[in-house]
Amino acid sequence: MTSVSVQQGANSALRTTRLSLPVEGMTCASCVGRVERALKAVPGVQTATVNLATERADITFGDRADPQAAVGAIESAGYAVREETTELGIEDMTCASCVGRVEKALRQIPGVIEANVNLATERARVRHSAGLVTTAMLEAAVEQAGYKARRLSAATASSDDQDSERRENEARGLRRSLLIAALLTLPVFVLEMGSHLIPAMHHWVLGVLGEQRNAYLQFVLTTLVLFGPGLRFFRKGVPALLRGAPDMNSLVSVGTAAAYGYSVVATFIPQVLPQGTANIYFEAAAVIVTLILLGRTLEARAKGRTSQAIKRLVGLQAKTAHVERNGETLEIPLDQVTTGDVVFVRPGEKIPVDGQVVEGASYVDESMITGEPVPVSKGVGAEVVGGTINKTGAFSFRVTKVGANTVLAQIIRLVEEAQGSKLPIQALVDKVTLWFVPAVMAAAALTFLIWLIFGPTPALTFALVNAVAVLIIACPCAMGLATPTSIMVGTGRAAELGVLFRKGEALQALRDVSVIALDKTGTLTKGRPELTDLVPAEGFDYDEVLALVAAVETRSEHPIAEAIVAAAKQRDIKIAAIEAFDATPGFGVSAKVSGRTVSVGADRFMTQLGLDVASFLPAAQRLGEQGKSPLYAAIDGRLAAVIAVADPIKETTPEAIKALHALGLKVAMITGDNAATASAIARQLGIDEVAAEVLPDGKVAALKQFRSHGARVAFVGDGINDAPALAEADVGLAIGTGTDVAIEAADVVLMSGDLRGVANAIALSQATIRNIKQNLFWAFAYNAVLIPVAAGMLYPINGTLLSPIFAAAAMALSSVFVLGNALRLKRFQAPMGIESRPVGPENVKV
Incomplete structure (x- = not known):
């Protein structure tokens, strides 16, 4: 403060x-x-x-x-x-130049570390030193730059509702202005252009109205257009021009004002103009305003469609909850539910918040989170997620997370952050657009002078028409929307596919990867190993060894340990208490059980203990070739048994590997298993490279090895041990069913836990970047080609000049083209065909 x-x-x-x-x-x-x-x-x-x-x-x-x-x-x-991040809603931005000016204003505040402004979402994300920068300072800086700012509510849903309402009001206002402008412009256009195109109409107008009254009528109607529906351009464009920071509104204002002002002079004091130049261009000014309003209306409609993914996610949130208070069940608003409340859920209702089942049982549709259509059984102790759908039974659960802490709120936040991010590909655009509008105004001035000095008679008329055409045809809006709209639609479609981009940069980086490195346990496999073999040495009994080994493994959290303990329980073996437990990560565990020293681990652990595993090598090799992971048990300093566990491969893994190969990627596996087991699994799945016998802290080194030949590597994992590797990789993808630590370290989260999501994420990344490049090519090519044409470059060649009316039509449609192209990503077909399917309101009882 x-x-x-x-x-x-x-x-x-x-x-x-x-x-x-x-x-x-x-x-x-x-x-x-x-x-x-x-x-x-x-x-x-x-x-x-x-x-x-x-x-x-x-x-x-x-x-x-x-x-x-x-x-x-x-x-x-x-x-x-300490750093903080503040999100602001920015109003009155119309083009890429506006984005650059708002960012510049925010970055000039002492204490601001980074400021990113998004034209499509109309939001700014500012990272700053806590205590040094206040919201009031940020808002003041934005307002000083000529725009409006407001701090966004921490509650995602409410801020989205505010944005939706504001955008709907804006769209409604644009439609109303367009209708009024069109009704007023049509007579002007017919009177002027009809007279040029239809000789009989020309004679009729002269006979009924006369040339002077025709001009007066056009003046009245055009004045109503410019200072009625068109006043919005002058209110924003003129102050921006006076501040020395012109934007697209300034271009429209200057262009229409020039055509209108010249026409007013030609109508009321024609004697001050050179002979033969007293022509009126009221229709140009009126049509320009109407066409640009048409473009803005279509643009607003398309923008609304780009944010549908967020709206769908927000729509998953329940509005109320049935909470048990003082012995009775009350229906209360969601924002009044607190942690610890007991909530009752009926069949067909949305689960309002996250919690743990305390009574009853049911099946829950979690497709909005996992993408899996099969309902999941929920009983006492099971976790439930807000926004999912209760199918058959009724149950009560105790609330564990509310508000911004729920899984759904976090998903919405991740999608919003990804949609508001800037990709490296946008850096050039930002540099160009900051100077684009001043450059266009300079080009228009130069066009006017060249035509005035070197143009044919009447030179003043030619100079005016071509200068206005240059001002009107330039479209910084298309450049500003080219990247953010594609990101919005692409990340929204990704969320529907169960892919969350935590960092927007990953959307571009993922497109460039050539190697996919996969952790084995929990990623390629189900992460639920089963004990398949236990071969005791001579002098040791199967059940005796299993009882001692299971006792030691009760202290371990490793999935293999759980498999051994589960096998002992299935055989009704009594598991004794232990003491002096010790674990060596990547090697094994040991403890005292009923006075006996028991050690369990990999062959390297036995070697470390001074034991020779040669007698078990044939059995271990055979087990490894079957894709099983061999372990050894030593009791009181003697090798007692070789144990094998197998972690079943996920049913969808082979299909996912084929899809990655189809995308032209090399697939690698990183595992702590011995080389024989790892090679067997790799052969079974068609994996290209293997890094075996990797210790937990060795995954980073393995990734560096894969990257040593210039390859860009993506790593896919799910466990706590994977967090460093996820951070080290060029792109880290976390299986969503894994730990929070892993997800925090990742760039991309696969909510379904299905490896097929990796292929979907990469394919969508490629499609999105391709879409962005198409938009950027259009935006730059449009301006690079049509501005010279508007300036009259073709006139010396074939006598072609571009009317300001056609310039306005081209400008209005250019940004609509960019938005329309971005919206094609909504129809992106996932190569692996899995996606979240939020249940529609027709299927939900609220």
Whole structure:
């Protein structure tokens, strides 16, 4: 929080600025001292007090207040000021130039680290130092740049409702303005152009109205168009022009004002114009406004369709919940449900929030989360997710997560963040669009001068018409929408396919990968190993060895340990208590069981213990060739048995591997299994490369090895041990059924836990980037080709000139083309045919 206090003395004014910054990384009193000394050394700092308990630094500045210098001093001392992200809704942006100006205004605020503005979503995401930047400062900067800003609510649904209502009002206003403009423009167009095209009509107009009254009527109607429906362009364009930051509205304002102003002079004081140049262009001004309003209306409609994925997700949220309060069941609004409440769910109802079943049983449709159409059985103790659909039975559950913490809210947030992100491919666009409008205005001025000096008679008329055409035909809007609209539709379609892009950059990076590295357990396999073999050494009994080994494995959380314990329980073997348990990651575990020392692990663990596994090598090799994972058990210093577990391959894995190969990708597997087992699984699945016997901390090294030949690598995993590898890979994809740690480290989350989602994600990434390139080519080619044509480049060759009316039509349709092309991604067909299917309202009882 920043506060400023001003104290007046008798002869002078003393101004002080107080600043409170959250400091991270302090652990002791020495840290406090270092931060205080660093702050007191900053010029202008009067006092600096650091509190270890609250982790805050309170600073008082004198006349020379430099908060950014204080942040720099803290960072130089080895600590950090906590960062925050603020989201703003931005209004009145019309083109890519607006985006650049808002970003520039936000980035100039001291303490702002990064600011990204999205034209399609009309949102800004600002990353800044906490305590140094306030929402009011951000809003003021945006308003000073000529736009409106408002902080978005933390509740995704409410902010979406606000945006939807605002956009609907905007679309309604555009439709109304378009209708009025069209009704007023049609007579002007008919009177002017009809007279040119139909000789009989020309004589009729002259006979009934006369040339002067015809001009007066066009003047009245055009004035109503420009200062009625067209006033929106002047209200935004003229102030932007006066600020020295012209935008698309400025181009329209100057172009229509030039045509209108010239026509007014030609109508009322024609004597001031050179002989033969007193022509009127009222129809050009009126038609330009009407056509651009048509383009804006179509654009608003298309924009609404680009955000349908978010609307569908928000629509999954229940509005109310049946909560047990004081012995009775009450229906209350969702925002009044709190953690710990017990909620009752009837058949056919939406589950309102996340929780754990405490009574009853049912089947739940979780297709909106997993993409799997088969309802999942839920009994006491099972987790349920808000937004999913209860199918048959009735049950009660205790609420564990509400509001922004629910799974559905997190999914919505991830999709919104991905839709609002900027891809590296957009960097060039941002640089060009910042200077595009001033360059167009300069080109129009140059066009006017060239035609005025070198053009044929009447030179002034030619100069005016061509300059107006240049102003009107330029379309920065198409360039601004080219990338964000494709991202919006692409990430929305991805969510329908059960693919969540946590980072928008991954949408582009995934397109460039050439190697897919897959963790074996839980990714290729079901992650539920089963004990298949136990071969005891001479002198050891099967059940005796299994009892001792199972006792040790009760302390381990590894899936293989669970399989061994489950096998012992199936045989009704009593499992004894243990002591002195010790685990060596990547090797094995050991403990004391009923006075006996038991060790279980890989062959390298036995070697580490000084035991020779040679006698079991033939059996281990045979098991490995069958795709099973051999382990060894040692009891009291003697090799007691070789044990084999098998983790069944997921039914969809072979199909997914084929799909990845069909996309031209090399598939690699990373596993801790021995080489024989890993090779057997690789042969079975058609995997190209294998990294076997990899320790948990060795996955990063394996990825670096795959990348050593210049390949870009994507890693797919699901466990805690996978988090470093997910972060190291060029793109990390986490199986959504895995741990939160893994998902946090990933760039992409596959909600279904189905490996086929990887092929879908890559195919969609390729389709989206291809779509973006098509849009960018159109946007740049359109302007590069048509601006010179509008300037009259073809006139010396074949006498062709572009009417401002046709220029307006082309400009209006250019952004509509970009939006229409982006919307094609909604029809993207997933190569593997799995997708989330949110249940429609017709199937849900609310």
